[in-house]
Amino acid sequence: MKIALISTGSELLTGKANTNAAFIGDRLFSLGLELSCVTDIADRKEELSRELKKAFEINSVVILTGGLGPTFDDITVETMAETFGLKIYQDKKVLEAIAERFAKLNITSPTKNNDRQANIIKGAKVLENRNGTAPGQMLHFEYLDGQKRLRKTLFLFPGPPKELQPMFEENAVPFFRSYASGIRKNFVISVFGLGESAVEEMIRPVINAVSFGEEKFVEFGILAHKSIVDVKFSVSGTDEMLVDETVSNIKSGFEEVLKDNIFSQDGETLASVCGKLLLHNKKTVAFAESCTGGLIAKKITDVSGSSEYFKSSCVTYSNESKIKMLGVKEETLNSFGAVSAETAVEMAAGVLKFSESDYAVSITGIAGPTGATKEKPVGLVYIGMASKKGTKVFKYNFFGTREDIRERSSNAALDLLRRELSQKEEPVKNKKAVGKK
Known part of the structure; x- marks a missing residue:
């Protein structure tokens, strides 16, 4: 047809x-x-x-x-x-x-x-x-x-x-x-923390190991968007058992090479995955956002039922609001600037205390296209992660338009939260842990 x-x-x-x-x-x-x-x-x-x-x-x-x-x-x-x-x-x-x-x-x-x-x-x-x-x-x-x-x-x-x-x-x-013939099963595996070319290189042996023949047909595709890489594949044929076996082998192969960089195998967003983990762990979260302007909170509240685990969000765009709402020290801002590891740490600690949540995430950066300096270019972003165990901060250097940087930053923050809730390390490229307090 x-x-x-x-x-x-x-x-x-x-x-x-x-x-x-x-x-x-x-x-x-x-x-x-x-x-x-x-x-x-x-x-x-x-x-x-x-x-x-x-x-x-x-x-x-x-x-x-x-x-x-x-x-x-x-x-x-x-x-x-x-x-x-x-x-x-x-x-x-x-x-x-x-x-x-x-x-x-x-x-x-x-x-x-x-x-x-x-x-x-x-x-x-x-x-x-x-x-x-x-x-x-x-x-x-x-x-x-x-x-x-x-x-x-x-x-x-x-x-x-x-x-x-x-x-x-x-x-x-x-x-x-009514016109579709045979059996066709489609899957999407979503990855964060690896570039498109890196993902392709890692899954190539899995793809090469798939046998093709008249009894089945397999298609693969890769789509990158805002630091997320979707690996798509479909298996079609007339023998459902053979189709299911092929699907299982492909998924197992991808899991083995991509490991915890996989955050979803059924089309879920980073926000919905974080929500499930928060519910499962019976934990709550709050955010302090600067350059993302509330985007992380929007992604979280786009998920139905998020009131069970989402405490609050502070959009502290100005230095004044960082001081008054989050308790960021004025000397920290004067010495290191709003876009700094030190400020991200104090923002995360401040919103953790203010919200009385189990976890708090802060984000501050330069989304551009203005506001950059030689030392602090467009795309420089710091993300803080606070809990009762302490506060960690991570440094990123993103690229793209203002919208791209904000999207990548919010996705990175949610991925850090996901990994923290999963109690796994964060082997994410383009990210540098710059300290704990």
Whole structure:
């Protein structure tokens, strides 16, 4: 089965990331299928019509996202109908659903523009949108291409990911699953503390040891992002026992070489892993953040149930707040500066005392692009780790944009907490332990 994705929206051609393509591609891959092509196209009828014809020439299924809204540039339904000679009708049930949604939100009644969202291609199945007003559509249709009569399937989904994703899971996944052949199992092993090239070198012997044949097929991939490296692999075949055995051998091989640099084997984040460890150990944590501006606390509280182990967070961006809120000594700041091991130590000790938590993590650094000196360049970050056992501080030198440095810094802090809770050493490259107090 060949599947094409067309995403409409002029914003996709001016820098906005197409997150729908990543989501749909990943879900199809998990079913043992894949996209043959992805096309981003502006909201222009002639161009969309041309792309639709091209896509249906070589694909049996086309997924089209976007262009189902109420405004003048939402042209997906009418363009599809005109291109293939299909008829449109206005669905009364959809009109009623739109009116009910407006009433629940205490918004003025729908306008005629909103009524356009009830325009359905004749013969299409209406796909309910529980998070918006634009329904999706699924259509099996035939059309003549020269002397050939071709049977095709079309999916229309709204562009907003929060609307598309549940609709895709409920309607498209069962359809595609019925066409998936054989068995395919996908896994992601997430690593922190090693560079992409180092990970590749370490796992190469494991990959080379995998036997390939007609009875099974194995794929590997590596993706690095913000100091985290995801090693992806899939095993497919017709014999489930053989597939499971291969999966087990690969995972065991990766565990042997990557050791405790692996923090997740099931897609968990560093924050969720830390949360589980805190719950398991019956411990609590607090943070004192400077250069990350509350990002670590956000990652922790993104996890449901974090109130069980997260005490508090202090965003002490200024020297004054470090002194007043955390008890950092003024002479420490004058002698060593805000970005220093000494300040990180006092910040961690201060928030540990203030919060009465079991663990405390502090972070101070230069995220850039300004504020650096020759002695303290952009990317210099100190992370303190405090508990009743004492306080340790680690020095990092990160690179990238301001956002990159903040992300890498917050991930590094969470990884240090993970290792501390696991009572393991921290063999993390690009990090230097600079002392204990």
